[in-house]
Amino acid sequence: MATPEYAAREPEIILHGEVGQGRAGWIDWVTTTDHKKIGILYLFTTAFFFLVGGLEALLMRIQLGSPDNTFLDPTTYSQLFTLHGTTMIFMVVVPVAAGFGNFLVPLMIGARDMAFPRLNMLSWWLLVSGGAVLYGSIFWEAPSAGWTSYAPLSGAGFLGGHGIDAWILGLHLVGISSILGAINFIATIHNMRAPGMTLSRMPLFVWTILVYSYLILLALSSFAATLAMLLIDRNFDGTFFDPTQGGDPMLWQHLFWFMGHPEVYIMVLPAFGIVSEVIPVFARKPIFGYKAMAASVAAIAFLGVMVWAHHMFATPLPLGVLGFFMVASFAVAVPTGIKIFNWIGTLWRGSIEFRVPLLFAVGLVAQFALGGMTGVMLAVFPVDWQLTDSYFVVAHMHHVLFGGSAFGIIAGLYYWFPKMSGRMLSEGLGKLSFWLMVIGFNVTFLAQYSAGLSGMPRRVSEYSGSGLTEYNVISTVGSFVLAAGALVTIYNVVRSIRKGRRAGPDPWLANGLEWFTPSPPPQHNFDVIPTVRSLQPMKDIRRSIQEREAALTVQADVTEPPSKQPEPIP
Amino acid sequence: MVLVAALLVPATAGADLLTPEAGPTENAVKTDTLYKIVLFIGLAVIGLVWAALFFTLFRYRARRGRVATQITGNTALELGWTIGAGAIVVAITIITYVFLPDIRDPAASGPASVAEARGQSAAVNQPPPSDDKGLEIQVSGQQYLWRYQYPNGTFSFHEMVVPRDQTVLLKIKANDVVHSWWIPKLGGKMDAVPGYTNETWFKATRNGVFDGQCAEFCGANHPYMTAKVRVVDPAEYQQWVERQKQLIAEGQRLAQEQRREIEAETAP
Numbered sequence: 147m148a149t150p151e152y153a154a155r156e157p158e159i160i161l162h163g164e165v166g167q168g169r170a171g172w173i174d175w176v177t178t179t180d181h182k183k184i185g186i187l188y189l190f191t192t193a194f195f196f197l198v199g200g201l202e203a204l205l206m207r208i209q210l211g212s213p214d215n216t217f218l219d220p221t222t223y224s225q226l227f228t229l230h231g232t233t234m235i236f237m238v239v240v241p242v243a244a245g246f247g248n249f250l251v252p253l254m255i256g257a258r259d260m261a262f263p264r265l266n267m268l269s270w271w272l273l274v275s276g277g278a279v280l281y282g283s284i285f286w287e288a289p290s291a292g293w294t295s296y297a298p299l300s301g302a303g304f305l306g307g308h309g310i311d312a313w314i315l316g317l318h319l320v321g322i323s324s325i326l327g328a329i330n331f332i333a334t335i336h337n338m339r340a341p342g343m344t345l346s347r348m349p350l351f352v353w354t355i356l357v358y359s360y361l362i363l364l365a366l367s368s369f370a371a372t373l374a375m376l377l378i379d380r381n382f383d384g385t386f387f388d389p390t391q392g393g394d395p396m397l398w399q400h401l402f403w404f405m406g407h408p409e410v411y412i413m414v415l416p417a418f419g420i421v422s423e424v425i426p427v428f429a430r431k432p433i434f435g436y437k438a439m440a441a442s443v444a445a446i447a448f449l450g451v452m453v454w455a456h457h458m459f460a461t462p463l464p465l466g467v468l469g470f471f472m473v474a475s476f477a478v479a480v481p482t483g484i485k486i487f488n489w490i491g492t493l494w495r496g497s498i499e500f501r502v503p504l505l506f507a508v509g510l511v512a513q514f515a516l517g518g519m520t521g522v523m524l525a526v527f528p529v530d531w532q533l534t535d536s537y538f539v540v541a542h543m544h545h546v547l548f549g550g551s552a553f554g555i556i557a558g559l560y561y562w563f564p565k566m567s568g569r570m571l572s573e574g575l576g577k578l579s580f581w582l583m584v585i586g587f588n589v590t591f592l593a594q595y596s597a598g599l600s601g602m603p604r605r606v607s608e609y610s611g612s613g614l615t616e617y618n619v620i621s622t623v624g625s626f627v628l629a630a631g632a633l634v635t636i637y638n639v640v641r642s643i644r645k646g647r648r649a650g651p652d653p654w655l656a657n658g659l660e661w662f663t664p665s666p667p668p669q670h671n672f673d674v675i676p677t678v679r680s681l682q683p684m685k686d687i688r689r690s691i692q693e694r695e696a697a698l699t700v701q702a703d704v705t706e707p708p709s710k711q712p713e714p715i716p
Numbered sequence: 717m718v719l720v721a722a723l724l725v726p727a728t729a730g731a732d733l734l735t736p737e738a739g740p741t742e743n744a745v746k747t748d749t750l751y752k753i754v755l756f757i758g759l760a761v762i763g764l765v766w767a768a769l770f771f772t773l774f775r776y777r778a779r780r781g782r783v784a785t786q787i788t789g790n791t792a793l794e795l796g797w798t799i800g801a802g803a804i805v806v807a808i809t810i811i812t813y814v815f816l817p818d819i820r821d822p823a824a825s826g827p828a829s830v831a832e833a834r835g836q837s838a839a840v841n842q843p844p845p846s847d848d849k850g851l852e853i854q855v856s857g858q859q860y861l862w863r864y865q866y867p868n869g870t871f872s873f874h875e876m877v878v879p880r881d882q883t884v885l886l887k888i889k890a891n892d893v894v895h896s897w898w899i900p901k902l903g904g905k906m907d908a909v910p911g912y913t914n915e916t917w918f919k920a921t922r923n924g925v926f927d928g929q930c931a932e933f934c935g936a937n938h939p940y941m942t943a944k945v946r947v948v949d950p951a952e953y954q955q956w957v958e959r960q961k962q963l964i965a966e967g968q969r970l971a972q973e974q975r976r977e978i979e980a981e982t983a984p
Contacts, residue, residue, distance in 0.1 A: 221936040292933050298910060299893040299935060304859075389911035395894055396909060429776070430784035435794050460896060460905050462912040465820075472812065476805035483801035484794070490768050491793070495785040497778045508773065515765045519758040522805070526812050528819040529751045531904020531916075532736045532744075535896055535931040599736050601900035603931040606939035612927075 179263035180669050185249025186566060187270050189559075192242040193636070195277060199233035202226045204629055207590075211622035213611050223607035224290040225309075229280070231293030232313065235409065236320045237277050239551050240362075243416035244269070244327045246558050247355040249566060251331060253660035253667060254349045256340025256675050256683075261333035265326050272323035280316030289313035292605060294406070295376070297387030297398035302380040311380060314373045321366045321373070328359035328366075335359075340659065342678035346440075349658050349681075350433065353440045354419030357447045361408045361415075364451060369405035372398070396461060403454035411450040413547060414514075415443055417554025418485060421507040424561050425489055427656045428504035429496030435488040436681060442481035442488075449478045459527040460534050468527045475525035482518050486511055501654075502576030506557035509584055513549030517542060520595070538598030541591045549587055556583075556635060563639065564653045568665040569646030575638040582631030589624030593617045657682035739901025740922035740947075743819050747904055750815040754808055761804065819903075822917040825850050826881030850883030850917070857888070857895030857908040859934055860941035870960045875944045877960075879953035880923055888914040893935065899928030899945050907932055920947040 175183060206226050209218045218226070248266065252259055260266045283289060289309040291300040300310050335356045339348065376398070378384035385391035387398045426433045433439060455463065455471040489511050498504065520542040524530050533539065556579075563571050597617035602609055609618070652661040661684045663671055679686055734755065738748035776782070853876065854865035864876045878884045888897050890908035898905035902918040920926075930941035948956065 220939060224933070224936050224938075290936065296894050296933070299933070304893055304935065394911065396912070430778075431786060432788045434787065435789040438789070438794050438798075458907075460907045460914075461909055462907070462914040469813075473805075473809055476809060479805055480798060480801045484798055486765060487797045488794070490765070490772055491787075491790070493769070493772045493776060495787065496776050497782045497784040498773060498776050499778045508769070512766060512769060515762055515769075519762050522808065523751070523754050523758060526750065526754050526808065528747055528812065528816055528904065529736075529754060531819075531906070532747050532751065532900070535898075535905065596733050599734065601737050601898075601928070603896075603898065603929060605933040606929075608939045 177267070179259070179267050181248050181252050181260045181263065181266060182566070182667060182669075182671075184266050184270050185245050185247070188241055188245030188248055188273070189566075191270070191274060191277070192238045192245055193639075195233050195237040196242075196632075197636075198281075199230050199238060200629060200632065202230040202233070204625060206230065207622040207625040209607055210609070210618045212619070213609055213615050215608065218607060220607045221290060224292070224605070225284075225288035227605055228289045228292050228295075228313070229284075232280065232289070232317070234547075235293060235413065236317060237273075237280070239413040239547060239555070240324060240409070241273050241320075242555050243355070243358055243413070244324070244331075246351075246416065246420070246555075246562070247331055247358075248327075250562065250660055251334060251352055251355055252338070253565075253663060253671055254352050254658050255335065255338060255343055256659050256672065256678065257334060257338035258671050258675075260330050261338060262330050266330055269323045269327040269330065272319050272326070276316045276319030276321075276323060279312055279319060283309050283312030283316075286312075294402060296402075297376065297379070297393075297395045298389065300376060300380075300398075301388060303388075311377070314377050314380075318370060318373055321370050324362050324366050325370075328362035331355055331359040332363075340675050340678050343683075346437065347678055347681050347683075348440075349419075350422035350436070350439055350443070351416070351419035351658075353443050354415040354422075357443050358412055358415050361412045361447050361450070365405040365408035365412065368401065372401040372405065375401075396458075399458050399461065400454070403457045404451075406457065407454040408447070408451050410546065411447055413551050414554075415446065417510060417551040417558075418443065420554045420558035420561070421489060421510050422485075423656075423658065424503045424507040424557050425492045427561075427654050428499045428501055428507075429493045430499070431492055431496040432657075432682060433488070434491030434494070435484075438484055439488050442484045445481040446478055449474060449481070453478060456525055456527075456530070457534075459530040472525050472527050476522060479518060479522050482514075486515055486518075501560075502571065502573055502580060503557045503561035503654075505577065505580045506553050506560060509580065510550055510553040510557065513545055513553060513587070517545030517550055520545060533598065535603055536598035537594045537602045537604055540604050541594035541598060544587075544591045544594075549591070553583075559635070559639070561654070562660075563642070564646075564649030565660055565663075565665050565667070567643055567646070568649055569642050570649050570653060571638050571642045571646060575634055575641075579631045579634035579638065582627055582634060584631075586624050586626070586628030586631050590621050590628055591624075593620040593624065597621070652684065652688075655688070657684050659683050662687055737900035739920065739926055740924070741902050741918040741920050742823050743903040743916075743918055744901060746815055746818040750812065750819070753811055757804065757808060822850055822883050822885055823919050825883040825919065826921075850885045850919075851878065852885045852887060853878075855886050855888045855897055855908070856891055857897070857930065857934070857941075858891040859893065860930070860937040862895075862897070862930075862941070862943045866957070868957055868961075870957055870964060872960060874942070875946055877946045877948060877953060877956045878920065879950040880920055880947050882950065882953075883917060883919045885917045886915065888916065894932050895930045895934050895941070896932035897928075897943070898931040899926050899943060901926045902928075902945060905931045920945075923947050923949065 175187065178184060205218065206223065209215050209223060248260065287307040287309040289295070289312060291305055291310060295310060295313065298304060335352060375384065375386040379386050379388060379393070385393040387393045387395055389395055422433055422439055453471055453475045455467060456475045459468055520538070524533055524539065524542060560571055560576055594617070597614055600613050600617065602614050649665045651664050659676060659678070662676060676683060676687065736748055736751055738744045852867055856863045856865070861873055863871060863873050865871045886897065886906070888906050888908045889912070890910045892910065894910070895908040896905045897908060897916065902920065903916065906914045906916040908914060924947055926945045926947070928943045928945070930938060930943070934941060
């Protein structure tokens with residue numbers, strides 16, 4: 147164990163046991179408690195599942211590429227869309243935020259690790275286990291009731307076998323993983339901020355991770371109970387959702403969407419946080435309306451738990467309920483609009499550098515605006531009767547979750563990859579990837595709005611001509627362009643890990659404390675925990691370094707005041 | 717530009733590029749109108765947002781000598797767009813409730829069709845009886861078929877036949893899992909949830925055949941759970957009912973015969 151030597155050189159280090167010290171490479175990775183390594187493990191895990199989920203999507207697009215196609219049989223198709231939805235939501239977009247959060251939150255708030263490092267590792271292991279259970283099912287029988295698994299279809303009477311049971315167990319594990327991660331983030335963010343970092347100086351990304359964590363506690367703990375009820379119904383003669391025994395299928399829908407809609411904000415808020423970090427840096431301006439930005443994150447989360455029944459407008463619900471959920475859903479548009487306007491306000495009168503992170507961030511702003519607009523249209527419940535469960539909904543949801551969340555996540559990847567690896571991603575490949583993805587994404591999903599408006603329901607493996615063929619061909623072509631764009635970014639990452647240009651600690655001249663550390667940061671993150679004086683601590687640090695250097699060169703014998711400013715890392 | 721191009725490419729594909737299907741029934745037409753109003757408001761807002769965004773990106777791109785202005789906010793402006801966004805959603809709420817009655821509440825049947833549908837003779841232009849509830853059809857979804865039960869004792873599967881100008885009230889139920897009734901040209905969908913009765917209606921003013929299919933995933937063969945509504949002249953509807961009754965009676969007679977034969981064969 148090499149700890150003593152390391153500790154002697156850096157006396158301030160707080161070491162978490164001896165884990166991660168002096169072990170062989172891969173053992174170190176799977177037993178580490180270092181938040182940065184766990185964050186990177188999360189990112190690789192989610193990237194793997196993103197590839198799997200993407201492949202499933204492409205198979206479905208091939209099937210829909212021509213009418214009356216027989217490439218996939220209906221059962222396989224239903225398994226594919228079940229796995230695609232479940233994977234992308236629970237195995238990709240939710241944990242990818244935990245990946246960025248793990249790597250970045252301690253660095254951004256000036257902490258040396260997460261509050262509970264071992265719990266942190268357990269979260270990752272539970273995520274991997276959940277994924278293994280979910281995908282283990284394909285060797286026996288994959289789940290096939292959709293990611294929503296509506297009862298009573300998901301009951302043992304209609305889908306016997308163990309596909310749905312694997313889905314339940316997999317999501318239980320992933321859910322516990324997310325809940326433990328959320329507890330860890332909440333404890334870390336509330337207790338471990340650097341001196342001077344008040345809540346009103348906290349980076350917006352950390353704000354979104356905090357709100358994300360509270361939403362996870364609320365939504366996924368309720369969902370754990372919901373899943374347990376389905377498990378009891380399927381295996382232990384329960385009748386929660388069985389209408390023939392006095393149960394109620396509507397109960398499943400209410401409970402599912404009570405998780406399902408906050409889940410949307412769980413997926414999108416951290417991407418908003420990433421964009422709020424990226425745009426000020428490349429516009430060379432502070433964020434516009436910081437307090438409104440933080441408050442709107444909290445407002446979206448608060449309203450977001452009161453809108454679940456807008457997924458159920460076509461079910462037998464009283465008119466008053468429909469009206470309430472329509473108005474509540476509209477209300478979410480207000481804080482979302484504030485965020486979009488404030489991002490534009492941040493760009494306004496800036497000096498905008500079109501680097502790849504900014505491109506993806508702006509992509510989110512433009513595309514999420516459209517996704518939000520179609521969301522408002524869907525919230526008008528008489529209109530929703532026409533649009534719900536059609537491809538219009540599929541297109542809307544992907545505009546929000548791909549055009550929104552995924553673009554934000556990729557912006558974060560290009561922005562923080564230099565910090566994580568010490569190397570820059572290629573700008574040229576990044577721009578190529580961006581344009582392929584923007585074109586591919588919009589072609590794929592704009593065509594799907596029209597398919598839905600022309601009467602194509604979602605979750606059908608076949609359709610007959612009658613005006614739907616053109617839209618579906620266009621959508622399939624677009625999906626391959628989109629996939630090509632995503633592959634360019636993946637190639638960029640693989641290539642740059644070894645061959646990328648060296649980044650140095652602060653390649654973007656950014657604002658957050660994470661850039662105060664070397665790239666990649668040492669295990670203990672900071673030699674000295676800096677004191678935070680503003681919303682842009684790194685800008686303050688750069689300025690004080692410049693002032694000091696200037697003073698030293700002009701007047702070598704200047705007596706500096708006893709400095710509270712941190713020393714720069716050599 | 718890409719977005720616009722992608723929208724325009726399939727412009728030749730169908731008339732319903734940007735709007736839902738709307739057939740010859742008041743509820744579908746009003747839904748279409750409400751949709752268009754919300755769409756135009758939405759497009760106006762989106763146009764404004766995109767214009768502001770792309771103008772800003774172009775106007776303030778980094779160039780030699782440009783220094784970013786260090787502004788951190790503008791309370792008046794921020795309040796302004798918060799109130800503006802709030803006002804827009806209030807407006808959409810009001811518009812929705814203006815349109816709601818025409819979409820949700822069944823219209824009165826045309827006078828002639830009521831009389832003929834009931835097999836009565838009535839003078840043309842005589843107002844419909846005040847207790848007129850229209851033609852009520854029980855729609856039952858089951859894997860993977862729709863069944864229609866008519867008030868006059870007859871029933872049919874897959875294809876629903878209704879008289880023109882007659883308000884058709886649908887009581888939608890499910891026998892096994894959740895389904896969703898959707899004939900796009902005849903209005904919005906309504907879910908069929910086991911244990912519940914859901915309601916919708918239409919009143920077709922033109923003869924024709926209108927296709928639809930189950931819109932809630934209900935199992936592997938969900939894509940094949942199609943439905944059809946055939947709107948015919950009231951007189952033709954009466955003929956269809958009579959024929960359907962005969963067919964059902966004939967079918968039951970044959971089934972009973974067969975059962976007797978089987979019982980005779982298997983009897984000890």
